[in-house]
Amino acid sequence: MRYLFEEYAFDTARRELYRGTDAVAVSPQVFDLLDYLIRHRDRVVTKDNLIGAIWQGRVVSDAALTTRLNAVRSAIGDSGEAQRLIRTLPRKGFRFVGEVREEREVAGADDAPERAPAIPDRPSIAVLPFANMSGDPEQEYFADGMVDEITTALSRFKGLFVIARNSSFTFKGKAVDIKDVGRRLGVRYVLEGEVRKAAGRVRITGRLINAATGTHIWADRFERDMTDIFALQDEFTLAVVSAIRPKLVQAEIALASRRRPEDLTAYDLFLRALQQVGPSTREGLAQGLRLIHRALELYPRFAAAAALAGACHAENVVRNYTTEPQFEREEAVRLMRLALSLDDGDPDTLASAALISALLVGDCETEIEMSDRAVKLNPNSYRAWHCRGWVLKIAGQPEEAIRSLERAMRMSPLDPETFAALTGMGFALLELRRFDEAIIAAKKAQRLNPCYPGPYRCLASAFAHLGRDAEAREAAARMLELDPAFTISAWSARSQISKTADLMIEGFRKAGLSE
Structure with missing residues (x-):
């Protein structure tokens, strides 16, 4: 079913919202709220109706519900003041009052217009085929193999939405408009590049581009001797992924910081919290926790947010920032366990949980096992190697701790957490009398x-x-x-x-x- 109102098209089957031909990015919860309001537009729906349908009866504060409704209004060009499409009736509830036309789509209709997919509510990227600039058709396999490796490595970050190879390779050999690629694939970022091989040397140039604006976020060139082809692909993959992953996060944080407070999603709040807690100051951790708890109100099953909140409470204990150490300790462990119950297959969540446990619980065998599993799930994760280094230091294995921390810093030499990795390395070196x-x-x-x-x-x-x-x-x-x-x-x-x-x-x- 498609619902048409004003210049908007709301597609329940594809879970997409369009304004004209432009996709409107909405979070799953915002989509579900709008869907419920439109489908029940013949009556006033109460707060309890919404909580029962969208939050399955969980406790939701009035402020959280208001924030979500404002996000719905913003997505369709409405506001709490105008209430042109969604009206609030005091002490009664809410009603969708816009004029709606229903359109049922016929499966397999040949004349259905092509529409762009909605951009996900998280960082989304497509890796285009790298151009072979060697003048040697036999080097196509190397260029294509690089793209395969980079795509696979990026897909291990569960916080990223990565377009599959088959879709990206439909653009192979074509002159492309990056904005058009972003629209057609439904992604915010595009990585493109070239491979040039000559005289036993290979050079790879990569560019990360904001598909909406066409602006470059990152660009770099890597050059190496052409020796073991597979080892070289691994080395280039690590270099490219390690370089662009922080740039993606920084770009998303910048995007979230420009949004109005009433439009923030749980993911936006999480990004803002990351920025606050990075330096590990008392004020930054306090502000970060406020943002994360707002995110968890909006999306209680947000594992990464629960893990970050647990890490903040643990930091408060370790840094002596708290007047209630027992409460902070209990909260850190509770949130760590909540994060694992929500998603124990995410490498960054596993890594954070292992470190929180290592700091406050001291079950070395379990903590090392979690750390090892995190780096196995994503060998390209700076956080997984960083946390593993600290876990091993605390477990009394300083040599192995140093190797993990060195690998983390080699992967992301400009990472905001580098000061903490260097501190862990200093502690380990001291215990080795170095x-x-x-x-x-x-x-x-x-x-x-x-x-x-x-x-x-x-x-x-x-x-x-x-x-x-x-x-x-x-x-x-x-x-x-x-x-x-x-x-x-x-x-x-x-x-x-x-x-x-x-x-x-x-x-x-x-x-x-x-x-």
Whole structure:
């Protein structure tokens, strides 16, 4: 069934909304609300009707319901003030009052107009066939193989909607308009590129483009010796995916930040929260938690949001940002378990849950198993390798921890979380008595985030072990500015980190920090 009103077409079979020929992106919950209101337009529907139909009777606040209805209105060019199409009747309910025509589509009709698919409510990308610039038709297999590898690697990120190879390859060998490609495939981003092979060298050029505007988000060139063809494809795939994945997230955060508060979806709120919690400041974590809880109100089954909320509560405990450590600890573990119950097959959710558990529970065998499963599910995930590094450090395996953290940083050298990975590496190096290297890692972390206390702890301990007492006291003093209530016993009680940090604690004592 298609419902036509004003310039809009609402297709219930394809779950698509169009304004003229342009697809309107709507979240699944917004779609279901609009569907319910249109199908029951002959009567006033109550708040309880909507909650029963859309939220299956779960508790939903008035504010959350209002936010969702405003999102429905915005999608169809209406507003709470105008109420041109959806009217609120005080103390009664809501009614769709627009004039609607119904159109039933005949299956297999040859004259049905081609319509663009709706753009998903999450990052969506198509990888076009890379042009073979070698002048050698036999190199087509290498160019096509690169696209296959990149498409497969991107599809492992469950937060991405990736167009399958068969659809992307319909554009092979054609001069294309990127905006048209984005419209026809229903994606927000397009990756295109060229492969050139000559004199035993291969060069790949890639460009990530916003399909709606045609603007470049990222572009880079990679060149290597043509040795083992399959190893080379793996290397290029890792380089390209590691480069464009953060750019996609940054572009989505920028898009969410431009939207009006009343138009935000659960995913928009999640993106805004990611931006807030990244630096691990007290204020950022508090604001991030407020945004995530709003996201969970809108979409209670949002596993990634539950995992992020759990990680924020765990950070509050570890950083000593809370006056209620027991409550924060319990919330972190509760949300970790909720995230796993919703989606234990998402590598980033698994990785976050493993780290929360490692910090606050201390079941090493389970935590390592979850971390290993996360990197197996997506070997291209920076977060999976980063969390695995910390899990292994806490479990008392510093050598393996360093290898995981190095791999994470090699994959995403400009990642916003690099300061935390370097801190974990510093802790692991210190436990291996590689004090000079620990200092190098900690200084890099401190430069990236001067407000993060972890690097100063590492520096105070490492300097003290080397007998560089003045530098140890200076690092300890800087750490106390950031964490005034620090004592060795309180730090040891916060998390499981201290259980395998004997040398660090010994260094704290040498640096003159209080017991």
